Amino acid sequence: MLECVPEGPVEHTIGKINPAKTCQPIGAMYAALGIHGCLPHSHGSQGCCAYHRMHLTRHFRDQVLASSSSFTEGASVFGGAVNLKTSIKNIFAIYNPEIIAVHTTCLSETIGDDLPTIIKQSEIPEGKRVIHTNTPSYSGSHITGFSNMVKSMVSYLAQATEPVKKDQVNILPGFVNPGDMREIRRIVDEMGIQMIMLPDTTGVLDAPQTNKYALFPEGGTTVDEIVDTGNSRLTLALGSWASDAAGAMLVEKCNVPCIPLRTPIGLKATDDFIMTLKEKCEVDVPKSLTVERGQVVDTLIDTHFHYQGKKVAIFGDPDIVIPLTEFVLTMGMIPKYVLTGTPGSRFETEVGKMFEEYQVEGSIAKADGDLFELHQWIKEEPVDLLMGTTYGKYIARAEDTPLVRVGFPILDRAVHPLMPITGYRGCLRLIEMVSNTLLDRRDRDAGDEDYEMVL
Amino acid sequence: MAINQEVLDEMLLPYPDKVQKNRTKHIVRKNPEEGCQQIEANTRTVPGIISQRGCCYAGCKGVVVGPIKDMITITHGPVGCAYYSWGTRRNKARADDITPPEQIYGAMCFVTDMQEPDIVFGGEKKLAKMIDEVVEMFHPRAVNVCATCPIGLIGDDLGAVTKKATEKHGIPVLAYNCEGYKGVSQSAGHHIANNILMENVIGSGDAEKNPSEFVVNLLGEYNIGGDSWEIERILHDIGYRVQGVITGDSSVEEMKNMHIANLNLVMCHRSINYIAEMMEEKYGIPWLKINFIGVEAIKKSLRDIAQVTGDETFIRKTEEVIAREEARVLPVIEHYRKICTGKTAFAFVGGSRSHHYQYLLKDLGMEVVVAGYEFAHRDDYEGRSVIPTIKTDADSKNIPELDIKPDPELYKEAHEHLNLTKEKFDEICSRVPLGNYEGMYPDMNGGTLMIDDCNHYEAEQLVKELKPDLFFAGVRDKYIAQKMGVPAKQLHSYDYSGPYAGFNGAMNFARDVANAMTTPAWKFIIPPWEKESENKGDINA
Ligand code: SF4
Ligand code: SF4
Numbered sequence: 004m005l006e007c008v009p010e011g012p013v014e015h016t017i018g019k020i021n022p023a024k025t026c027q028p029i030g031a032m033y034a035a036l037g038i039h040g041c042l043p044h045s046h047g048s049q050g051c052c053a054y055h056r057m058h059l060t061r062h063f064r065d066q067v068l069a070s071s072s073s074f075t076e077g078a079s080v081f082g083g084a085v086n087l088k089t090s091i092k093n094i095f096a097i098y099n100p101e102i103i104a105v106h107t108t109c110l111s112e113t114i115g116d117d118l119p120t121i122i123k124q125s126e127i128p129e130g131k132r133v134i135h136t137n138t139p140s141y142s143g144s145h146i147t148g149f150s151n152m153v154k155s156m157v158s159y160l161a162q163a164t165e166p167v168k169k170d171q172v173n174i175l176p177g178f179v180n181p182g183d184m185r186e187i188r189r190i191v192d193e194m195g196i197q198m199i200m201l202p203d204t205t206g207v208l209d210a211p212q213t214n215k216y217a218l219f220p221e222g223g224t225t226v227d228e229i230v231d232t233g234n235s236r237l238t239l240a241l242g243s244w245a246s247d248a249a250g251a252m253l254v255e256k257c258n259v260p261c262i263p264l265r266t267p268i269g270l271k272a273t274d275d276f277i278m279t280l281k282e283k284c285e286v287d288v289p290k291s292l293t294v295e296r297g298q299v300v301d302t303l304i305d306t307h308f309h310y311q312g313k314k315v316a317i318f319g320d321p322d323i324v325i326p327l328t329e330f331v332l333t334m335g336m337i338p339k340y341v342l343t344g345t346p347g348s349r350f351e352t353e354v355g356k357m358f359e360e361y362q363v364e365g366s367i368a369k370a371d372g373d374l375f376e377l378h379q380w381i382k383e384e385p386v387d388l389l390m391g392t393t394y395g396k397y398i399a400r401a402e403d404t405p406l407v408r409v410g411f412p413i414l415d416r417a418v419h420p421l422m423p424i425t426g427y428r429g430c431l432r433l434i435e436m437v438s439n440t441l442l443d444r445r446d447r448d449a450g451d452e453d454y455e456m457v458l
Numbered sequence: 459m460a461i462n463q464e465v466l467d468e469m470l471l472p473y474p475d476k477v478q479k480n481r482t483k484h485i486v487r488k489n490p491e492e493g494c495q496q497i498e499a500n501t502r503t504v505p506g507i508i509s510q511r512g513c514c515y516a517g518c519k520g521v522v523v524g525p526i527k528d529m530i531t532i533t534h535g536p537v538g539c540a541y542y543s544w545g546t547r548r549n550k551a552r553a554d555d556i557t558p559p560e561q562i563y564g565a566m567c568f569v570t571d572m573q574e575p576d577i578v579f580g581g582e583k584k585l586a587k588m589i590d591e592v593v594e595m596f597h598p599r600a601v602n603v604c605a606t607c608p609i610g611l612i613g614d615d616l617g618a619v620t621k622k623a624t625e626k627h628g629i630p631v632l633a634y635n636c637e638g639y640k641g642v643s644q645s646a647g648h649h650i651a652n653n654i655l656m657e658n659v660i661g662s663g664d665a666e667k668n669p670s671e672f673v674v675n676l677l678g679e680y681n682i683g684g685d686s687w688e689i690e691r692i693l694h695d696i697g698y699r700v701q702g703v704i705t706g707d708s709s710v711e712e713m714k715n716m717h718i719a720n721l722n723l724v725m726c727h728r729s730i731n732y733i734a735e736m737m738e739e740k741y742g743i744p745w746l747k748i749n750f751i752g753v754e755a756i757k758k759s760l761r762d763i764a765q766v767t768g769d770e771t772f773i774r775k776t777e778e779v780i781a782r783e784e785a786r787v788l789p790v791i792e793h794y795r796k797i798c799t800g801k802t803a804f805a806f807v808g809g810s811r812s813h814h815y816q817y818l819l820k821d822l823g824m825e826v827v828v829a830g831y832e833f834a835h836r837d838d839y840e841g842r843s844v845i846p847t848i849k850t851d852a853d854s855k856n857i858p859e860l861d862i863k864p865d866p867e868l869y870k871e872a873h874e875h876l877n878l879t880k881e882k883f884d885e886i887c888s889r890v891p892l893g894n895y896e897g898m899y900p901d902m903n904g905g906t907l908m909i910d911d912c913n914h915y916e917a918e919q920l921v922k923e924l925k926p927d928l929f930f931a932g933v934r935d936k937y938i939a940q941k942m943g944v945p946a947k948q949l950h951s952y953d954y955s956g957p958y959a960g961f962n963g964a965m966n967f968a969r970d971v972a973n974a975m976t977t978p979a980w981k982f983i984i985p986p987w988e989k990e991s992e993n994k995g996d997i998n999a
Contacts, residue, residue, distance in 0.1 A: 005566075006558075006559040007560050007562060009595050013594075015595065017588040017591055018532070018588040019537060021566060022537050022571065024537060025537055026539075044506070047607065049503055049509060049513060050515055051538065051539075053509075053510075053516065058542055066937040067934065069508070070507060071503075071506075071509065072506070073502065073504070074639045075502055075639055075641070075853050077852065078639070079610070086505040087505075089506060090506030093505065093506035096472070097472065097477070097506075097915050109606070112608075113608040113611045113612065140537060140538050141574050141577045144537070210941070212940075214984060216938075216941050375566075
């Protein structure tokens, strides 16, 4: 496998080979699915929409419904206003969603369709909403698309309607799985804090089998809740790439202060999350969370020799990769290569700082990279473990290096979208995956005389 | 089980008038008394409707040229389109005598990753540089460049860039103007891909025909889950030589010499009929529509091929192979047939599969009550005889038709390709449907439905109405059906199983279908506390 990949350094300066990011609309579509009763709508040709639905479906193994303006050549030349207006009319008539969340594609961006104007001119039934965001894929990545859509939710819907802020917190979870959103909510619930999560794909993309089909499943943040985010006393923006923009918009529009935090992946980021809630909401941390945390530390001590000192390459989305890097450092591992496909030099600075703090030398952090590059580095100097999306599996096989699957997308394994990597329980799961993957490898490689019952 | 016209009409009522008018023409309830009813196909999707269709790029890169294992395909555009078509169709490929492992690029994804300034100032330079770098790094035999939506709009001249690159590197660098908005579905992309391969690859080799061999090409077979390997196994066992497959596990090296074939076998009619026809015009090579899905269909196809050769040895060998394979697989299929018999199914897949799989389901005693294609043309439903009556509209006019002339040296009459006398050939033609495809229509039962470009709303309503036992579709629809309580199988990716073609495939399919319906979890959906208990309220009972 991958025998075609050249040995030794090569000149790769243009485009992407084995990209580590994808395009904006898929992120916007995912975010929109986190609104209750929302039909995401892709303004462009139908292929993009088909691809985004397909990819999300493969990752979540659940239904992903979204409509498209279905441009043909005519619309591409004369503009897509008619297609969008017709779409809006048809969507409300046929599917009757609460809200349509429109995102653009490369095509409608390139021809420069003016969405706010088209939406204003559309027939929107009483009480229903249409929001939009711009997601040209010739900049940013799926993460940018997610961020743009969440920001648009705030700018279209959030309102400071109450004279005094309510005793509730907005949590912007970022581009994470429903399993993570559930876990984050559980932690906040345990602390007895009122919250609004935006967006919230639980119940939508991890919907239970009930024998009762619903076009719009029960989950998702309701439009009323989104409006009400403007009345909250605080926003926690988890993961700056995905959540900062919406957080800032809540400050600007509704005067809700925002604290940016890392996605609570790993011990330290989870501690920070809980401490912030404790201090800002003036609540005590319940015993249950103290116990969970103690279990993580206990497990780290019990298992450290499985992974300590091992070199790991981490790739994926910045909000996942940064706290994950921090966690593997906590575990005593060496993050040798840390790569994201999403552009932005901030990533390199942040990861670089962690390298310094933990006195790691000779490691590389790179934003806007691709997996071909990562593979070249690994060929040059191998690692013991890969952590990232399914797309790392080719490198894993070519270099005979085990892969722990984390992040988006994971297309070749099951159950992961329901299992958190956030919070203390997420820590345990990460430790379990890393330990057991390395132990499996050790068993596989052991000679008969070294093959042991107790490891 | 069939649906009556009233229910069907009622189903369409909630549509806005225009949509209703449009969709009515795409739905045909078979009435055997009416002759072949007309269906509308290959026309625009209704904007806003949740359709199963993809785009031209998906048809060109995703289906036809992407799987060519020894070509590097660069997607020219922003990152997404390339990313989603990376490895997602499970087109298996392996190294062989002709293609060494270091020339197989199937696990790779190449994209110019256009950025804002490139969109403003044009991406030709970037593309040219990427071709240079890629050729220097990987030394491929040939390169494809596929355009995505924004490329057409900004007017990058793919043809000019690839022409220069071809001269510079001395390998074919081919341009496909398959921007996503062209046509109305993947179908436009198939056609574009067919044209470019025909113009630049097929026939460009210098292999000589070995007169002692009977050579076939397998067209429209994409080796998903290893299908084409299973088909090739059977063809080899009978004694045919397969020159090449378009495009499952295929290589440019093999495709170049496809013109030496005696006969073209067409599996997926929709995606490849163009090449079959063009090869017939240019070289005179006849083509035969075959179907290797389902034991009965395989037998018919193998017998048709043997008939076409007019050769007693092939005819005898065919029967031997059929007997041998049936003895092996029928008992296994029979085991699963007991589970499947009497069950009903829906089949919604891209082009030919919704038809092909009906045979396999028949083998299992199942009936398809609703079938539809995502991106077919009328001939896929009604048969090729309607082709002359199909009007081209604005959306299909933009796809160039190649003007193919008979090759001055290589053109021969069909009977000569088959080493037959004209009389014998004519006689065979009266029995075997050379150069013809009758479409799905004749195989549907009275009262069953054919739906073109079926959308989510219609599928949902029909499931509620007809409660099929199984739902065949792509991944986007699979989980919808399952949430409605209907087991669903992906017929694009086979749920990562396969092969489903050939005799072994029929066994795999029978097992997978039976398992999908009988997996114990279906019995556990309702929690015990929600079930009506007979002696409820009496804890002592
Ligand atoms: S055209 Fe743009 S938006 Fe559509 S799939 Fe491609 S990159 Fe994504
Ligand atoms: S069978 Fe269908 S999905 Fe497959 S290549 Fe043909 S048209 Fe496409």
